[in-house]
Structures are given as C-alpha cells and as structure tokens.
Amino acid sequence: MEEIRRDAPVPLYYQLYDILLRRITDGTYAPGDQIPTELELSRRYQVSRVTVKQAIQRLATEGHLYRVQGKGTFVAKPRIPRWLKQVQSFIEEMSAKGMVVETVALDVGLHPCDRQVAEALKLEVGEPVNRIKRLRKVDGDPVALQTSYVPDRLCPGLAQLPEIRSGSLYAAMERNYGRRPVHAYETYEVKVATDPERVKLLDIEPGAPYLAVTRISHLENGTPVEWATSSLRGDRYKLEVELGAELS
Incomplete structure (x- = not known):
C-alpha cells in the first residue's frame, strides 16, 4: 500500500x-x-x-x-474531450475516439423557420427548414441533446431520409446532395438546467450545469448550411483547444 x-x-x-x-x-x-x-x-x-x-x-x-x-x-466516467479544431458531425467525432454512439430521434421534419433561425441561415422568416432534433448517447449514457436546422432549398427532403434519424448528418448531406460544411463558427456558454425536458432527456439533476453550444456551419462558398444548438452534459465533457502564436 x-x-x-x-x-x-x-x-x-x-x-x-x-x-x-x-x-x-x-x-x-x-x-x-x-x-x-x-x-x-x-x-x-x-x-x-x-x-x-x-x-x-x-x-x-x-x-x-x-x-x-x-x-x-x-x-466518474471519463469526460469526453471536445477537440476545437475540425468541423465534424457528432458521430464522426465520437467514432474517431472509438466510442459507441446511439441516436434517439425526437423531432425530425420540415418546419417554417422562425426569426432566429432565419437570421442565422440568411433566410426569409417562414422559409422551410429541415429540423432534426436528436438525443445522443455514448456507451449507453445520454450526453448531448442536439437540434440542427438545414435549409430545404439546399437539401430538399433531408428530414425524410431514413438515415438521418440515426446516422451522421454531414455524411448524409454529402452523400445525397454533394454538400458538406467546411467551416463553422461556434459559441459556448455554461448554463444551468431548469427545463424539465432537458433535465429528463440528459438524465441530470435540476440546476446541474451544462454546456450550451451554438454552431453555424458554412459550405465552401460561404453559404450557411446549418444552424445547430447542443446541450452537452457538464459532467461528461471537457474542451480541448490548440493554440498557436502569431509570429511577426
């Protein structure tokens, strides 16, 4: 000893x-x-x-x-590192770490976009977007609640694809429409879970901290192709950032 x-x-x-x-x-x-x-x-x-x-x-x-x-x-189970360097879908990111991902589709369909989504994706209010809301589990544990909005004009019928309910969003976009995000802008905020749905789905206590992530993804020509919000369990994630020095 x-x-x-x-x-x-x-x-x-x-x-x-x-x-x-x-x-x-x-x-x-x-x-x-x-x-x-x-x-x-x-x-x-x-x-x-x-x-x-x-x-x-x-x-x-x-x-x-x-x-x-x-x-x-x-x-505690080891925290999942979120590497802030590449534009990847959740499944691509977790698979690269050797983790087993399970996806539960909660709301997948075509909806008119509200003002917030319209501003993010540079659309007219009410324009149709594919809304894909899914719960992500890693090794059996719920770790992320994610909702993505994709303009139907760019990926018509995306929400109707069977693969979108459980597979990689970016892989489906590339395979079916020849479009894939190559650049993304993300914001991170630490928030407290008070919404009963979020508490239940993520299996956390009311008042527990979680990481709120907002992402706007763009195609190579700069066109915004996805606006996404994610709620990541604070006890299961850690951020990793690579920094470099500017040499003058």
Missing part, C-alpha cells in the same frame, strides 16, 4: 489526492465503483478526516469522482 510521507514538503491532502488519482487512472477504482468512505481512508492512511475531505473535494471538482447523497462517493 502506498503511504503518506509526513516528512515530505507536499501537503498531506495532495499526497492522498495523488494516490487516489493513480488508483482511478490505473483502473484499481473503475468507473462506477464506490471508493472507501472518508473514515476508512482516514484510518488506512493515518490522516485526519479534514485531509480526506480536501483530497476527495479536489478529485470531485476535477470530475474524477461524484457524490450520491446517502450512498457515498463513486468514480
């Missing part, structure tokens, strides 16, 4: 944090496993309950652990 070194300059809570993190990383504590109680950890490593609380709190804040009231503390 790894020991806490009291003669080390590293704080005791951080040493315990590091021990527990290594056990999570190497699979000793697998996702869904309950870790020992605060009292058990306190006795095992001969540290105070305050020290244990600090270590567990840090692991929970970083997304490695989560608490269930009245039951204990459990190992």
